[in-house]
Amino acid sequence: MGRQPCCEKEGLKRGPWTIEEDHKLMNFILNNGIQCWRLVPKLAGLRRCGKSCRLRWINYLRPDLKRGALTEAEEDMIIELHSRLGNRWSKIASHFPGRTDNEIKNYWNTRIKKKLRLLGLDPVTHKPVDETENSAAENEEIYQHIISKEKETDYQTEGAAKSGFNEMKNISIFDVPKENSEMGSILSKTTDESSVNFSAIIDGHDQFEDPFQNWIASPLQWDVFSNLEENFP
Protein backbone atom coordinates (compact mmCIF):
# COMPACT_ATOMS: atom_id res chain seq x y z
CA MET A 1 0.00 0.00 0.00
CA GLY A 2 1.57 3.21 -1.18
CA ARG A 3 1.59 6.54 0.43
CA GLN A 4 -1.67 8.41 0.22
CA PRO A 5 -1.68 11.78 -1.52
CA CYS A 6 -1.60 14.79 0.77
CA CYS A 7 -5.05 15.78 -0.46
CA GLU A 8 -7.68 15.02 -3.04
CA LYS A 9 -6.30 16.23 -6.35
CA GLU A 10 -9.62 16.26 -8.14
CA GLY A 11 -11.37 19.60 -8.35
CA LEU A 12 -8.38 21.42 -7.01
CA LYS A 13 -7.19 24.61 -8.62
CA ARG A 14 -3.57 24.86 -9.65
CA GLY A 15 -1.28 27.47 -11.09
CA PRO A 16 -0.83 31.11 -10.14
CA TRP A 17 -2.80 32.45 -7.20
CA THR A 18 -5.37 35.16 -7.75
CA ILE A 19 -5.71 38.21 -5.53
CA GLU A 20 -9.02 36.87 -4.31
CA GLU A 21 -7.40 33.61 -3.24
CA ASP A 22 -4.59 35.49 -1.55
CA HIS A 23 -7.20 37.43 0.35
CA LYS A 24 -9.09 34.40 1.50
CA LEU A 25 -5.93 32.74 2.74
CA MET A 26 -4.54 35.87 4.35
CA ASN A 27 -7.81 36.65 6.06
CA PHE A 28 -8.22 33.12 7.32
CA ILE A 29 -4.75 32.86 8.78
CA LEU A 30 -4.80 36.29 10.37
CA ASN A 31 -8.13 35.47 11.99
CA ASN A 32 -7.51 31.87 12.95
CA GLY A 33 -3.80 31.25 12.91
CA ILE A 34 -2.34 28.04 11.57
CA GLN A 35 -3.28 24.76 13.17
CA CYS A 36 -3.54 22.26 10.35
CA TRP A 37 -2.62 23.10 6.78
CA ARG A 38 -4.74 20.26 5.50
CA LEU A 39 -7.84 21.95 6.85
CA VAL A 40 -6.91 25.47 5.81
CA PRO A 41 -8.20 25.34 2.22
CA LYS A 42 -11.49 23.80 3.31
CA LEU A 43 -12.08 26.27 6.10
CA ALA A 44 -10.86 29.23 4.11
CA GLY A 45 -13.04 28.36 1.14
CA LEU A 46 -10.18 27.67 -1.22
CA ARG A 47 -9.97 24.99 -3.87
CA ARG A 48 -6.29 24.45 -3.21
CA CYS A 49 -4.12 21.80 -1.70
CA GLY A 50 -3.05 22.44 1.89
CA LYS A 51 0.56 22.28 0.84
CA SER A 52 -0.06 24.87 -1.82
CA CYS A 53 -1.61 27.17 0.80
CA ARG A 54 1.35 26.68 3.09
CA LEU A 55 3.78 27.51 0.31
CA ARG A 56 1.86 30.55 -0.75
CA TRP A 57 1.79 31.83 2.81
CA ILE A 58 5.45 31.14 3.55
CA ASN A 59 6.85 32.39 0.28
CA TYR A 60 4.55 35.24 -0.53
CA LEU A 61 1.90 36.32 1.94
CA ARG A 62 3.70 36.24 5.28
CA PRO A 63 3.65 39.82 6.57
CA ASP A 64 7.22 39.71 7.82
CA LEU A 65 8.67 38.94 4.41
CA LYS A 66 11.49 41.17 3.29
CA ARG A 67 11.04 42.25 -0.29
CA GLY A 68 13.41 43.53 -2.89
CA ALA A 69 16.73 42.41 -4.27
CA LEU A 70 19.29 40.77 -2.05
CA THR A 71 22.19 43.00 -1.11
CA GLU A 72 25.81 42.28 -1.84
CA ALA A 73 26.39 41.55 1.84
CA GLU A 74 23.53 39.06 1.83
CA GLU A 75 24.94 37.45 -1.29
CA ASP A 76 28.37 37.07 0.33
CA MET A 77 26.76 35.52 3.36
CA ILE A 78 24.79 33.08 1.22
CA ILE A 79 28.01 31.94 -0.44
CA GLU A 80 29.70 31.56 2.91
CA LEU A 81 26.80 29.63 4.41
CA HIS A 82 26.45 27.46 1.34
CA SER A 83 30.10 26.49 1.55
CA ARG A 84 29.42 25.23 5.07
CA LEU A 85 25.86 23.91 4.81
CA GLY A 86 25.50 22.89 1.17
CA ASN A 87 22.02 22.94 -0.40
CA ARG A 88 20.23 23.15 2.91
CA TRP A 89 18.26 26.17 1.86
CA SER A 90 15.98 26.38 4.84
CA LYS A 91 19.00 26.39 7.15
CA ILE A 92 20.63 29.09 5.06
CA ALA A 93 17.40 31.09 4.93
CA SER A 94 17.13 30.97 8.71
CA HIS A 95 20.09 33.36 8.83
CA PHE A 96 18.15 35.91 6.79
CA PRO A 97 15.05 37.13 8.60
CA GLY A 98 12.30 37.83 6.10
CA ARG A 99 13.87 35.82 3.31
CA THR A 100 12.51 32.47 2.20
CA ASP A 101 14.37 29.30 1.35
CA ASN A 102 12.74 29.37 -2.07
CA GLU A 103 13.97 32.89 -2.70
CA ILE A 104 17.52 32.05 -1.70
CA LYS A 105 17.46 28.83 -3.67
CA ASN A 106 16.28 30.68 -6.77
CA TYR A 107 18.89 33.38 -6.25
CA TRP A 108 21.58 30.77 -5.92
CA ASN A 109 20.53 28.84 -8.99
CA THR A 110 20.07 31.85 -11.25
CA ARG A 111 22.87 34.16 -10.18
CA ILE A 112 25.43 33.03 -7.67
CA LYS A 113 26.03 29.67 -9.32
CA LYS A 114 26.77 31.41 -12.58
CA LYS A 115 29.08 33.93 -10.98
CA LEU A 116 31.08 31.26 -9.18
CA ARG A 117 31.49 29.30 -12.39
CA LEU A 118 32.73 32.37 -14.21
CA LEU A 119 35.21 32.96 -11.43
CA GLY A 120 36.46 29.44 -11.93
CA LEU A 121 34.93 28.08 -8.76
CA ASP A 122 32.88 24.94 -8.43
CA PRO A 123 29.45 25.96 -7.05
CA VAL A 124 29.21 22.67 -5.16
CA THR A 125 32.63 22.47 -3.56
CA HIS A 126 33.51 26.18 -3.73
CA LYS A 127 36.97 25.11 -4.86
CA PRO A 128 38.75 26.18 -8.05
CA VAL A 129 38.08 24.06 -11.11
CA ASP A 130 40.36 23.65 -14.14
CA GLU A 131 40.39 26.78 -16.17
CA THR A 132 40.26 25.05 -19.50
CA GLU A 133 37.78 27.26 -21.27
CA ASN A 134 38.50 30.75 -20.04
CA SER A 135 41.57 32.34 -18.60
CA ALA A 136 41.27 34.02 -15.22
CA ALA A 137 41.43 37.40 -16.91
CA GLU A 138 38.60 36.49 -19.27
CA ASN A 139 36.52 35.24 -16.37
CA GLU A 140 37.11 38.45 -14.48
CA GLU A 141 36.06 40.47 -17.51
CA ILE A 142 32.83 38.52 -17.89
CA TYR A 143 32.16 38.80 -14.18
CA GLN A 144 32.55 42.57 -14.25
CA HIS A 145 30.18 42.70 -17.20
CA ILE A 146 27.56 40.78 -15.23
CA ILE A 147 28.00 43.08 -12.24
CA SER A 148 27.51 46.20 -14.35
CA LYS A 149 24.42 44.68 -15.97
CA GLU A 150 22.99 43.81 -12.58
CA LYS A 151 23.52 47.35 -11.35
CA GLU A 152 21.60 48.63 -14.36
CA THR A 153 18.79 46.19 -13.64
CA ASP A 154 18.66 47.08 -9.95
CA TYR A 155 18.49 50.75 -10.80
CA GLN A 156 15.64 50.19 -13.20
CA THR A 157 13.75 48.04 -10.74
CA GLU A 158 14.13 50.60 -8.01
CA GLY A 159 12.94 53.34 -10.32
CA ALA A 160 9.89 51.37 -11.33
CA ALA A 161 9.04 50.67 -7.71
CA LYS A 162 9.31 54.30 -6.74
CA SER A 163 7.04 55.36 -9.57
CA GLY A 164 4.27 53.57 -7.71
CA PHE A 165 3.27 51.34 -10.56
CA ASN A 166 3.62 47.66 -10.81
CA GLU A 167 2.94 46.23 -14.18
CA MET A 168 3.47 42.66 -13.16
CA LYS A 169 0.54 40.58 -14.24
CA ASN A 170 0.52 38.54 -11.09
CA ILE A 171 0.31 41.56 -8.83
CA SER A 172 -0.46 40.85 -5.22
CA ILE A 173 -1.56 42.81 -2.22
CA PHE A 174 2.05 43.02 -1.16
CA ASP A 175 3.49 44.26 -4.42
CA VAL A 176 2.74 47.83 -3.53
CA PRO A 177 6.00 49.55 -2.62
CA LYS A 178 6.45 50.32 1.02
CA GLU A 179 7.38 53.90 0.26
CA ASN A 180 3.84 54.56 -0.84
CA SER A 181 2.57 54.01 2.67
CA GLU A 182 3.45 57.63 3.22
CA MET A 183 1.00 58.83 0.63
CA GLY A 184 -1.77 59.49 3.04
CA SER A 185 -3.19 56.00 3.02
CA ILE A 186 -4.14 54.33 6.21
CA LEU A 187 -4.87 50.76 6.94
CA SER A 188 -6.78 50.66 10.15
CA LYS A 189 -8.08 47.74 12.10
CA THR A 190 -11.34 47.69 13.98
CA THR A 191 -10.95 45.48 17.00
CA ASP A 192 -14.34 45.96 18.61
CA GLU A 193 -15.96 43.42 16.33
CA SER A 194 -15.91 39.68 16.61
CA SER A 195 -13.91 39.31 13.46
CA VAL A 196 -10.97 41.34 12.30
CA ASN A 197 -12.15 44.03 10.03
CA PHE A 198 -9.86 46.08 7.88
CA SER A 199 -10.94 49.39 6.53
CA ALA A 200 -8.69 51.36 4.29
CA ILE A 201 -9.12 55.04 3.93
CA ILE A 202 -7.76 56.52 0.77
CA ASP A 203 -7.30 60.26 0.72
CA GLY A 204 -9.76 60.65 3.52
CA HIS A 205 -12.73 58.76 2.12
CA ASP A 206 -13.74 55.19 1.50
CA GLN A 207 -13.48 54.08 -2.08
CA PHE A 208 -15.10 50.70 -1.84
CA GLU A 209 -17.73 49.17 0.31
CA ASP A 210 -15.86 45.90 0.54
CA PRO A 211 -12.96 46.31 2.94
CA PHE A 212 -11.03 43.64 1.11
CA GLN A 213 -11.33 45.51 -2.13
CA ASN A 214 -9.92 48.45 -0.24
CA TRP A 215 -7.13 46.33 1.02
CA ILE A 216 -6.21 45.27 -2.46
CA ALA A 217 -6.46 48.69 -3.96
CA SER A 218 -4.74 50.72 -1.31
CA PRO A 219 -1.09 50.98 -0.44
CA LEU A 220 -0.54 49.39 2.92
CA GLN A 221 0.54 50.95 6.13
CA TRP A 222 3.19 48.33 6.67
CA ASP A 223 3.77 49.15 10.28
CA VAL A 224 0.51 47.39 11.07
CA PHE A 225 2.44 44.16 10.65
CA SER A 226 5.36 45.08 12.85
CA ASN A 227 3.33 44.35 15.94
CA LEU A 228 1.25 41.58 14.52
CA GLU A 229 0.83 39.70 17.75
CA GLU A 230 -0.57 42.76 19.40
CA ASN A 231 -3.01 43.26 16.56
CA PHE A 232 -4.02 39.64 16.29
CA PRO A 233 -3.89 38.07 19.71
Place this chain on the structure above:
DNA sequence: AATCTACCCAACCGCCCAACT
Protein backbone atom coordinates in the same frame (compact mmCIF):
# COMPACT_ATOMS: atom_id res chain seq x y z
C1' DA B 1 7.42 44.32 -36.15
C1' DA B 2 8.15 39.55 -35.55
C1' DT B 3 10.67 35.84 -33.86
C1' DC B 4 14.04 33.68 -31.02
C1' DT B 5 16.62 32.98 -26.82
C1' DA B 6 17.90 33.39 -22.13
C1' DC B 7 16.56 34.39 -17.77
C1' DC B 8 13.71 34.71 -13.61
C1' DC B 9 10.78 32.98 -10.18
C1' DA B 10 6.30 31.13 -8.45
C1' DA B 11 4.50 26.87 -7.96
C1' DC B 12 4.46 21.96 -8.04
C1' DC B 13 6.22 17.26 -7.06
C1' DG B 14 7.96 13.70 -4.49
C1' DC B 15 10.67 12.32 -0.78
C1' DC B 16 11.93 12.39 4.13
C1' DC B 17 11.07 12.70 8.95
C1' DA B 18 8.76 13.26 13.27
C1' DA B 19 4.62 12.64 15.75
C1' DC B 20 0.87 10.02 16.58
C1' DT B 21 -2.11 5.80 16.80
Place this chain on the structure above:
DNA sequence: GAGTTGGGCGGTTGGGTAGAT
Protein backbone atom coordinates in the same frame (compact mmCIF):
# COMPACT_ATOMS: atom_id res chain seq x y z
C1' DG C 1 7.27 -2.07 15.98
C1' DA C 2 4.37 -0.98 12.01
C1' DG C 3 1.39 1.97 9.72
C1' DT C 4 -0.51 6.59 8.97
C1' DT C 5 -0.47 11.46 8.67
C1' DG C 6 1.02 16.17 8.18
C1' DG C 7 4.70 19.35 7.73
C1' DG C 8 9.01 20.53 5.80
C1' DC C 9 12.50 20.40 2.36
C1' DG C 10 15.09 20.35 -2.04
C1' DG C 11 14.79 19.64 -6.97
C1' DT C 12 12.47 20.76 -11.00
C1' DT C 13 9.33 22.86 -14.24
C1' DG C 14 6.56 26.02 -16.93
C1' DG C 15 4.94 30.57 -17.93
C1' DG C 16 6.03 35.24 -18.39
C1' DT C 17 9.28 38.80 -19.61
C1' DA C 18 13.23 41.28 -21.45
C1' DG C 19 16.74 41.59 -24.58
C1' DA C 20 18.84 40.18 -28.92
C1' DT C 21 18.52 39.26 -33.72
